[in-house]
Every structure is written in structure tokens, then in C-alpha cells.
Amino acid sequence: MSPTPPTTATTSAPGPGPGPRPGSGSGADSVIDVTDLHRRYGPAGPEGFDAVRGVSFSVGRGEVFALLGTNGAGKTSTVELLEGLAAPTAGRIRVLGHDPHRERAKVRPRIGVMLQAGGFPSDLTVAETARLWAGLTSGPRPVDEALALVGLLGRRTVRIKQLSGGERRRLDLALAVLGRPEVLFLDEPTTGLDPEGRRDTWELVEELHAEGTTVVLTTHYLEEAESLADRLAIMHRGRIAASGTPAEVIAAHPARISFDLPEGWFPGDLPPLAPLGVTDHSVDGRHVLLRTHRLQETLTGLLDWARAEALALGRLDARSASLEEAFLSIAGELNGHEAR
């Protein structure tokens, strides 16, 4: 098990360590600053549960920032604190320069929120719900414009209870963008959507991004984070295990090669690994796992050796570095065993 420092979120850019700082995002000014955030549910002692355990990050103006993680990693607990729905157990949050919980009145008119599960009265129609929300929102778009954005204009007279799960998700998104927010929080915006709906949502997020909206989204779809996010953080068990641009996160988690040595061969029989570009290796019986930043070079060296020795490597598997690899290896390492 690799030990994880309490706050490891500040891997991006040239910023110094934790603590208040001007921001690490692409823009000079950061829109969201989170320092050593903790959130605990329930009482002190073993009956309570620490959902967020020391998270720090910042999001620059106009950035799309993705929080990734397995179920229970603490993504929603973190985002709800950013939205100001609850006060953190400890730590400091600034959204647009204000405490989002204590200074809600200052922050709310400038943010848009899409919760993980939409809460709409089931007996209202789509248009009535949007009108209600417009009545609660400063500077709203026209209701029909917001519904058109998510393709729900044709469903405006339908009751919420008759909508499909995907349609409810899209209505939720329409309400989140109704006030033309500067900062948009999307908690699993595409969960439950069909592939087309997911692509539509991505397009809308990209358009808002292009118009300068700052977006914080949680997801467990890695391709979603990879295609949308300027920067991302992978959460695991209430902490940020890795963060940076997708390229940085991928680079920090090298490609891997795994294979079984045949009967009678042992890992000590392998050629010297370092000259092949291997940065790290592990052995389990005759199963060997190599990590490398130079996949082609390492693989060529390995296969040349195997051919020279006339060996058949069993279950040979080579994977280039990807967000999925990074994600799985983080989840695996922190769980105390190697990823599959």
C-alpha cells in the first residue's frame, strides 16, 4: 500500500504547496478555492463517517474541472459543500470570493446547480417547474429558451411524473443553466442518459465553456472527464489521489505490460529491466507486471528477448497509459492490492 499524503491535490502547474494561493487553473484568477476540506456525517467516534478527509484544489475562471471517483469516493459530498448546501466540518471554501454557505445570498445568484437526483414536484408540468425556477432566479433566460437548450420544448405540458429518467436529467440541466450562471455545478449530469442524450449534454457543456462559464462536474464516466475537462481530480475514499490536466494525470500513471513466464522460468531470468525503460515492476509467482513511460521500447526489448529465448509469454497484455489506467491503478493501489 502506498502511503498518501493528506493533501495531494496541488499537482498542477508551478503553484507552491497547499494554503491560500492565487489559483492553479488556466486563468490567473481562481473562481473556486478549497483548502483542507473535511465533511463528517453523524456523531464523533466510530458511528460517524468521514466522507471528505482533507481536500484542496482550485478552479480557474472559465475552466471545466471534473471530479472523478468510484461510488462513495466523496465527490457528491464535496460538491454539495461547494454549492453551499451544508457547512464543512473543517476547512475553507471560497466560491467567487465568498463562503458559499454563510454568504449564500451573494453566491447563489451567480451559480447554477444540478444535483445528483433532481427534486421536482411530480404533479407539476415541465413548463410550470421551469417557471417556478425562473421566479426564483435573477436574470433568467426565457423559460422556453432554457427548455429548448436541452430539447424539452416539445414536452413542456407533460407532468414531471410522466418524464423518463433521462428527460428529468435534462430538465434539471435546463434549470441549472436558467440563470446564465458564472459557475455551473453538475453532479453526474449524464448518469441515466442514453448515448445521444449524453452527447447532447457534452455539447451544451462545451458551448457554455466556450462562452466562459466555469464548470465543476462529477462523473464516473472517464471518457466524459477526458473529453470535457481542462483539469480533473481523482477522488478516492474522501481524498484527492491525483489531479492535474488529463495529460498530467495520465503521465503520472505509466503504461503497463503484464505476462506469465512459462514453467521453469523465473523473474530473475528476465533481462535487465532498467535499460528497457521499465520504471517499476512487481511479481506474483510467475506473473510479472512492468510499468514504463516508453511502452514501445520496453515491449520491443521484452519481445526480442522472448524470441531469442524461444519463449511463449502467457496472457501477454500491454496497455498504453490512459485515464482509465490511472483511475484503476489509483483505486487498486489505495485498496491495498494491484489493479486488475
Added chain:
Amino acid sequence: MSTGKNPGPAVTRTAVTRTAGSRLAALGRAELTLLLRNRVALFTVLFMPLLMVFAMQSAVSGMDLEGSGLTASGVLMNGLLGMVLLFVVYSNLVSTYVARREELVLKRLRTGEASDLEVLVGTALPGIAVALVQSALMLAGGVAVLDLPVPANVPVLLAGLLMGVAMMTAMAAASTVFTRTAESAQLSTLPLILVSFLGSGLFVPLGMLPDTVADVLGLLPFTPVMEIVGAGLAGAPAADLLRPSLVGLVWTGLAVLAVRRWFRWEPRH
């Protein structure tokens, strides 16, 4: 999908700033729509108080009111106003708050610009409005049809009704703490309704009871509301209003504190 990069006249972005008033109106309007679409709630709100009064009619007619200065219709009118507050505001609102909480509506509303207080008050507005309109109609009907005397002191009557509305709204929000579903509100609202029914002078005027008993019952939450309403109907010296006003404020304050301390905005996990 398009965010409308060519929004025609680029002035659509007028800075409409929402005030507390406009937010309450939006919440109240949506909630009224929901009330009109919920048959059970609508029935409770419109007919329950009247049904209860019909049920109590024979009992009250059989009372020995001689020498108390009261009339059977006067007692019934008093009870009717109490019933309106208990059913249309209190009971109805517990169901509504719990239903909105369980549907995650309250949580969603809390992500917007409305404050917590606005969310709770806005949700309560239709019930409160119906209760006040009902009270006014019944008072007018009582005078016109039942030959009841015109209320002796309308400002005091109004103050009593408003205190009742405020207390019942706060009590309703507090009662959601021990109410899991909208259906179980039928049960969880019974204690306050029964205690008020029996001990707060709705149909049994406290003046007919021994003084010590009446003094103790005067400490119940709903008794001061009925005392002030009764004083508004029949007239009473201002000094008699001090104690009920204090008791009523204390109970309302306790309910508000309970809401601040224990109110849950989302279902228990």
C-alpha cells in the same frame, strides 16, 4: 442544442433581480397548483373543518351554556376557526412539507436563491391563504345566516388568527422531524390536534371549567390562539390578552428553535 449565440436582440439579458416577494409569489403559485391537483389535500383543506363542526354540533347544542354568556353558535364558530387553523394550516402543511422533502424538492429549492425561510413560508402560502379566506367567509356567513354578533374587536381577532397561522406553520415544520412520509402525517399530527381539540377551548369553553384546570390548559400551545380569537369575537379587556400573547409567542418560538435545530431538508438516507 445551442445556447443561442445569436439571440436576436441582444438585450434579452435584462437584469431581472428577484426579491423575496417575487420568490414567495413563485413558490406560492407552484404550491397552489399542486394543492389544486391533490384531491385528498384539497378535500381536507376545503371540507374537513366544516365536517368536524357538523360532527360537534349536537354535542355543543346539548351543553349547558346558561349563565356563561355564550351561545351554541358562538361556541361552534370559535371551534370552526380553530379547526381551520389545525387542519388547513397545520395538518395540511405537515403533509406538504414531508412530501416535498421526500421528493427532494426542498433540497433542490435550497440550491437556488430563495432563503430557507422563504422556501418554508412560500410552500405554506396557499394553505395560509385558504385558511384566512375560509375564516373570513365563515365569519361573514355566521353573521349573515346564523345571526351571530359582529366580531367585537376585529384587530384582536385578526391578531389571534395571524398568531395561529404563524404558530401552526412553525409547528408543522417542526412536526416533519418525526414524520417519515406524507401519509404518516395523518398519525403524527394527531397529538397536537387531539390535545388542542380537548384542552384548548375549541368546543369546550375553558370558562366552564374549574379555574385551576383552565390555568393549566392555558399553557397548551393552541389555547392562547383560541383565547385571543375568542377575545376578538366576544370582546375582552386588553389585560386579559397579555398572558395568552406571551404563552403563544413562547410556543411559536420553541417551534422555530426546533425547526432551526432539527429540520431535515432531505430524506434520511
